[in-house]
Each structure stands twice: as structure tokens, then as C-alpha cells.
Amino acid sequence: MAPAWERARRALATRLCLRFPARHVAIEDAPRELDYVEVLVPVPAVEAEEEEREKSPATVSPAPASARRLSRSGSLNSAKICAICLGGMRIGHGQALFTAECSHRFHFHCISSNVQHGNKVCPICRAVWKELPFQGPLLVDAAAHGTARVNPSDWPQGRLPRADTVNRRDQFPVFRTPESAFFNDDEQINLQSEPVGGGRDGDEIPASVEIMTYTEFPAIQESVTQENFAILIHLKAPHAPASVSSRAPLDLVTVLDVSGSMAGTKLALLKRAMSFVIESLGHSDRLSVIAFSSCAWRLFPLRKMTTFGRQQSLQAISSLVANGGTNIADGLRKAARVMEYRQTRNPVCSIILLSDGVDTYTVTPAQGAPPDYGLLVPRSILPGGHHVQVHTFGFGADHDSAAMHSVAEMSGGTFSFIDAVGSIQDAFAQCIGGLLSVVAQEARLSIECADEGVLLNCIESGGYASGVVGDGRSGFVDIGDLYADEERDFLVTVRVPAARGDTALILPSCAYRDAVTTETIRVEGDAVILPRPGSPVLAAMSPQVEREWNRVHATEDMAAARAAAEDNDFARAASILESRRRALESTASLSSDPQTQALVAELREMQDRTENRQRYQESGRAYILAGLSSHSWQRATARGDSTELTGLIHTYQTPSMVDMLHRSQALLPEVVEALNRSLTVAPSRSQTAGPASPRRSLARAFRSTKSFTGRSS
Template sequence: MDSDDFIHVPQPPPSSPTEATPPPVPTLTLKLRQKNAVVGLNSTSPSSTQYVATVTASSLVTEEARSPVDISVALDVSGSMSGSKLDLCKKTLRVLISELKATDRLSLCTFSDDAKEVFPLTALTQAAKEDLVRKVGLIRTTGCTNISGGLGMSVSSLLSSPPTSSSPTVRSVLLLTDGHANRGISEPDALLSLVKGMIPSNDNISINTFGYGSDHNADLLKGISEATKNQGSYYFVESEDNVSSAFGDCLGGLMSVAAQNIKLTIMVDKSDEEGKLSFDIAHPSAQGGGDDRTKTLMLGDVFAEEVKDFIVNVTYSTSVTSEVVVSAKLNYLDITRCELVESPESQISTSFVEGTAEMSETDKYVLLQGLRVKVYETLEAANNRAKSSGEVEAARKMITDLLAAIKADTDSLTLSEEERRSVSMYEADLRDALSSMVSYDSYQRTGSKFMMKKMQSHAFQRCNESDEMTANAYRGSSKMAYASRMKGKMGSMFGK
């Protein structure tokens, strides 16, 4: 065969290389910022600078991908809860039941003079839901308020029934009361000690508390919510219409837990001589330890979309080394992927320059986080002043002084829209605190509860609003969705 008889078949073009699958977005990310990158050493007296370690959770997990939840409700059924209060709580429980899946478990305990387990921790199949709804309908009010009994029974309900799912489980007690503890262990310090002792240190059970009306002990309920390693939230339910949205806000958080067993490690390179540099971490919701070079913080559950900021205060002398390096890393359980994760180490360095007082430009994010800390510290100090001595005017002055300081610190800054929203939120909450304590009577009725709620929200950077219409920059999309949905269901199911 002649060569002309061959048919030329062109070679196919080389196949394009298979694109690499992008790595998954980490559930938690870590970033370090510093107040000033360059610090002038102009004084022989010790001075300080600040850093912020920011932990950011990724966006909301899907409903299908979320972890199962175990919830135990401890409901006050004392005499003061009679009438519309109990009726609304029972309706809210029915809405809560409707939101849970068969992979979720729920128990219900009531307390008055003593405590009673109405419904043991059970997977909420359709049959179980129907049985629970029937038992909710039978609840009646009687007697006084044994918070310790109800709380202890709800915690025992969770502890005695370990999670059955192979996936990490979110576990929480929801305690609702309208009054003061006057049965069982009623002294606040003793009751808080009981709470701290009843949940093992390696357990992730949180306690969320709901103070209904103006006659509950906000100090106690806030303390109970913060007494466990995995801190919960205190909700001030001022209006009876907001019981369902308060439970919804709480449930939205539990439904969107992104990570558990979180350890934040912060290290400061102290190659200088002893005593020239020291550091501490300011964050009330963290528990931890460490030494003069390394500090570790153990954190509670973090919800999707949440941001947690940890201020690192570094104190130095004029003979400090020319450069200080701060680094941080995260270890956590990613509950959406069911795996332990160690983040890449984040690092930042600061130059200390002799013979000058000049500083590099101040990082606005660090400045605003410092203001956030001042907001909750001032609310706490003002609340303590009004509570201990009745000096409402002195307490109000603390707040007005901070409002003036915030204005002075931020007026000359060019702020982004997000930064301006943060400042506006601080100012609005402080002004609302002033409005809630125009007199000692108004402070006792609502001001003390309002300030407790707000100081906790700013300290934890977590929404604890009972009204879904109240603006709160810490509220993620899941909290907003469940708060709105549960209140909407109250209307569609019961015409309210």
C-alpha cells in the first residue's frame, strides 16, 4: 500500500489537567491583630499594648448536616406561674417540640415545692411527640419555687442518658422561672456551687436561663448560665409575647453549633530578660491556664457565624527587646465533619523603638474591641453600684462618662459601615441602660435585668435577646430564623 493510501488521523488535543479540588473552608479561622505595629519607648515606667486574637466560625450548617440535640427543659410551675404565664409556656413547649427531629431527644421536668420528671429524655419520634404534647397539657401550677430541684433533675436527665448518636451531640438545659428560689437550696452562692459541682468538667452541657417578668433574680439566673464550662445565656423575657422567640433564639444557637472542645493557645516570645515583659488575656467567658510565656483558654461551644475576640494585654518596660512576637493556634472538634482540627499557627510581630515616643497607626478593630470590653465592664460596675448602695445617680454617671469617652475616641476616626454599626450598638445599649434606671424603682424592676442581659451579650459576643425584632449585631442567621419562626408558629398554631 502506498503511503498516499494512509489516512492521517490527527492526535486529540492534550487533555486539560484535572483541577484540584479546593480544600474545604475551615470551620474556625484564627487571626491576630495588634494595636500598633511600631511602639516608641519614650518612658522609663512600664507601659502596655494590646493584641486581639479573633476566632471566626464559618457560615451556617444545613439543617440536614446539623448535629443532634439533647434538651432538658426545667419549667417553673409554682403558683406565680398560673394563668396566662403557664399557658404561654405550654404553647411554647409545643412549638419547640414541633421544631425537633426524630434524632433529637428532649426531657421535661417541672418544679414547684419539689421537682418532677414529666417526660424522660426520649428520641422525638412522632409517637413520642404526641405523648409529650399530651403530658404538657396536663401540667398545673402549685406551691413555691425549688430551682435547685428542677435544675438538678434536668441535669441528671442528661447525664444519666449519654448521647446515642455516633455524631457529636449538643446538650443543654433550658430553665425558665418567674421568681426567686425559696425551696430547696435557695441561697444564691450555695446554688451556684451546686451547679458547678453537678456537671463534670469534661462534659459539654450548657444551661440557658429564662427570667420571666420583673420579679426574678437576674443575678442568680445569669450566674447559673455562666457556671458551667460550656457557658449558656441568660434571657430577660420582659413581655409574655416573647417567650416563644426567646426559646427560638436559644434553639437557633443550639441548632448551629459549629465546634466544641475549643482550646486557644497564645504564646509571646519573651527572649528578653525576666521582668521586662508580661501578658494576660482579658475575656470573662474563657477558662484556662498557662505560664509566663504561654496561656491556654478552654472555650465553650461556638455557633456558626459567631466571632469571638480575645484581648491580649502586653505590659513592657523601656528596655524590652526590639521585637516581640505573638503567636496563636486553635485546637477544636469540628462537629460538622466529626474530626479533631489543629489550625495553622497565626503570628504577628511588634517593633519596639528606643528614643522616640512615636507610634504607628492604631488598628481600629483593636480599639473597638477595647471599647466593647469597657461597655460590659462599665455596665457591671454601674449595676453593682446601684444594687449595693442604691446610688442610681452615681451608676448613671458611670454610663454617661463612658458615652462621652466613646465619642471622644471615635469622632476623629474614619469608620467603615460595619465599624460604625458596632459603635452605634455600644452607644444604643448604654443609652437604653440609662433609660432603664431613671429611678431606683425602675432599676429594680427592669434596669438590673436589662444590664445583666447586655453585659453578658457584650462579654460573650452572643445574642441573648428575647424579642426577635430587637437589633443585636451578635445574632446569627440561625438564631434570627428560629426566633422568628417559633413566634410565627405561636400565631399559626394558637392564634396568638
């Protein structure tokens, strides 16, 4: 008979909720913010049998030693004992069990918690699992409240039911893993010794930003006063470093929609795109992934993309499943916390957000009132706080393009429209190509008037903050980050007084911080000198200035057309776009200019997509907003079917973006083949009838992208 203290210990264990310090919990890689774990200890089946044998030793046969004996690996050898919580597992007694492909069985809530913390191998035999128990928002919700309420008899063993089949009357205990309010568990970096971003190779001297200027006309008669004389200021960022080890490392947080509408091919392509992102990052770049549906959860903290880090990240991405609603705001809040509470910081940081739906949890406007999309964006990542640009990607016809565009605009990021299902990876590749080539940060263009009487009237700066100060004697444009070889054009208008002799108009300069060395650099541009002959001047407008005026006016008309379409006046919207297109086509001096021709094609595409309400809601709104985002920031965005166009559509692409795009497109045939294999089933007669074939639709989705053109002044 067992000692009295042993019987008392077992009796207490059947009734108490025991609290153990986190360091004693048999969960590998427990999160740092976990202060304790609560376990409701069930009655072990083996110990219950022992009590029965102690009561009737003559009638009950002794339990086999294997039921209590530990295996060589340290796990319980009995199939009736959960190797994680050491509790009994009894089929038919309301317990949810999970049987892995290696044939070992565990409590479902135990192994789900174990997998949620990053363990993808069997705790007993260490076999690597391909099929994992569900990791999703329901478990996260359960962890937040301490219990998960399900009816195990309503769903197959080892699988979690849909959220709408949850039975709130039955419950089973789970590990409580409260999420910390501070995401300060990022993998540490040493910026002094990191191979990437630790300095430039050898005696490499960093190039500086180039400043070029073009006047509207080459000269003005000396007796003439010009109230609005245009000057184009053209900036070009330095080239990308000669070696990868010389670039600035990146902290990236991706916020991914895994709601129910992402199920199937969408989620498969998103995983492929994220795999490409992971493989494209360097060893000193760090990545964290936030997934969201009805709520948001962090798959893993910021971790360096070393060989091990990539492997762990790929495993986490592959385990994603799609279900639930769309809570964009919660996903961005989690991403903001990751960025805000970093212990160490890489020089470059950004957030990427992808969604195919509408946030119905935060943005709920009153009847007749416009939605307040500002509620989606945490203030901590906006300018004035820990400013982090959010690059948003609206996927498919059902996403909220107005919300995604607003999130990007408020944070200084870009909005891209992914029309075809097979374009996710290309869209991500273009964005990553830019983020991995940042050469200048906190760039600011300053403009000083030179001669007396010259006054600065206005600055056409698009989405960039700008201003005229000092009673019109100076001005500025806050540009922020610049990718390698990226270009910016800003039109300024000045008052030119009548004067004898040449007139010095402005003195441009640019100050910025080198992204690699963190050194502050100031570049002084040449003074803009305007000749003042005594006789009238007959000269054509500068083609550079005329081209930029065309772009500025076209952008204004795009915004006006969008406003008309939002008022359901689609005829007026189409008329605005057509008028601007015809005006560009009649510009004789730029009739053969590729950028002007591409702008004409872009306006025609927008006109086609605003011909009626259905067309506008399906793709017109998103296409126009992506165009406005691109022109506002002078940065490349994805535009649905815009890969059919050339020139200005790709004008803002940098060599780094194009290189990353080519790498992505080189993998597309492999992706198509893999997806076709995954979709191969025993087809019925209706499934093989052309348009419904998955192979044909995927082939169309992955059609080859045409050549890209660079930007020229």
C-alpha cells in the same frame, strides 16, 4: 353457691394489700424503674351483692350478667366497675370518681396514674381525651409517699383541689410509682447509623476555625520599649453544614416553671414556645422535659423527636397545669440526673431553664448574709463533672434575676431576660438556633510568645477561663462550644522590648473537636510581626482594637453600675453609665461605627432602668445582668425590650439564630389569633375599656421585631 375457695379468695381480697410484679400491672407504658405496684383492693360492689344473694337466694334477685361480663374490648362492661383496678365504684361512699367526655367512669386515682404514665386515651373505648385529670406535683408527692390524702367531698368530681384545701384526715389508695434515683431510660441512639450527625455528606470537607490578628498600632520605633502593647485575636467558627443531615444532634432538657404564678396567658405562651422547640428539633435530637412547682417531676425521658416522639411530647406539654410554689433547685437536680445517667449521648447537650419566680425552698440565706445561689446548681453539671451548660430565662418582673444569672454563669450558659409576655418563643428560638448549629467543641486558644524579650501580660477573656503560664511566655483561653459562624474577640497585652528589625510578637493557635466527626483539629495562626522603623511612628489606633477596648471598658462599667445599684446608690449607678456613654459618643474615629452606636444605646437603656429603686427592681437588674451575660460570653441573649435596638445588641447573633428567629416571628400572628380566641368571653363594659382589653395587651406583647444586624470585624 360458689365454691368455698372462691369465697375465701374474695374475703382475702377485701382485706389485703396485694403486691403484683410491674409486668402484671394494667398500666400501659409503665416506667422501667417501677419494680412493683401496690394496690389496695376495695370491696367490689358486684361481689358484695353476690355474697348477699348466696346468703338469701330466695329474697335477692340475681345480679345481671352484664355486671360481671367482659366487653369485646376486654374491659368490664358494668359502669360500677373501674376498668383499671377492677374495683367497685360506688357514688356517695367517699370515692373520688372521674367521668371522661366519652362518658366512661374510673376511680380518679387510677386514671390519674394512668394518664401520668403517658396514656391519653380511654382504656375502654380508646377515645382520645381533650380534658385530662390533673397531673401535677400533688400526685407526684402522693406517689412518693404511697398515698394521696384528699377529701373527695370538698372538690368537684374529676378535679383536684388546690394544695391549701387538702384535708389530711381522709385518704384513698393510689398506685405507688417510686421514682428511680437513676434516669437511665433514655431512648437509645446509634451514632453510627443516625441520619443526623452520622457524618458529613459525600466528600464534604469541614471548614476550620479562622484566626485573625490586629495590632494596636502598625509599628513601634526600634528604640522604644512598650510595656502594654495590645493585640486583638479574632476567631470565627466554620459555616453551618450545607445540609441538615450533616449537623451534630442535640440532647436537650427543658426545666419549666409551672408554679401558680404561671397560670393563664403565661402558661399558654410557654406551651406554644415549647411546641415550637419540639417542631424545630430533628429526628436524631432528643428531648426530656422537667416541670417544677413546689417539687419537680419528669414528664418523659430523653426521647428522639421522630413523628411519634413529637406527638407524645406535645401531648405531655399540653397537659401541664400551673399551681404551687417555685422549687428551682429540685428541677435542676432532676435535669442533672437525666444528663448524668444517659445510656447513650448525643454530641451536643444543654439544659434550658425558665422561671418567673423566686426559689424559696433551697436558697434561704441567714439575715444579713448574701444568698448562696451555688446551692441551686448540682455539681455534676458544672465544669469538672458532666459539664452541661444551663441557659436560663427569667420571665417577668418577679423572677430572681440574680439567681438565674448565677446559675447560667456557673455552668457557662447565658442568662436572658424576657420582659414582654409574648417574647418567650423568640427567646427560645434564638437559643435553639445556636444549639442546633454547634460545629466546634472543647475549643482552646493557645498563645505563644515568639521573639526573646516578648512577654505576655494579661488576656481579656470575659467569662472564659484563661491564664498566663511559663513565666509570661505563653497563655490560653478555654472557649468550649462554638456555634456555626460564631465569633470571639480576645485582647492580649504583651511587653515589646526595644529591638532592631521586625519583632515577632506571638504565635496564636486553636485546637478543638469537630462536633460531627469528633476529629480533633488544630489550626495554626500566622505569627504577629511588628515592624520596627528607626524614626517615630505617628499612626492612629487600629479601629478593631479600639472597638474591643470600648466593649471591655463598657462591660466593666456595667458591672460597677450594678454594684452601685445593689447598694441603693442609684445616682452613682446612673452616673457611671452616663460617663461611659459620653466617652463613647466622643470617640471620633468610631462615631459612625454601628456597633459603637448600639453600645451607646444599650448604656442609655441601662441608665434609664436604674433611675430609681422601683425601676431597677422591676427590670433594671435583669436587663443589666442579661447584658453582662451576653458580653461576658460574647453570645446573644434576650434583653427585654432590646429588640428596639440594633447593632451590638444583635452583634452576637449568628445566621442560624436569625433564621430560627424569623421562623418564630412568622408564626406570631397565628399565635396572637389563637390566644385572642381563647380569651374571648362575654366582655363587660369595664373589660372593653381600652387598656384592660386582652386583645390589645396581647397585640402590644407581640409587636413585630425590627431587623437584625450581623457582626463585622
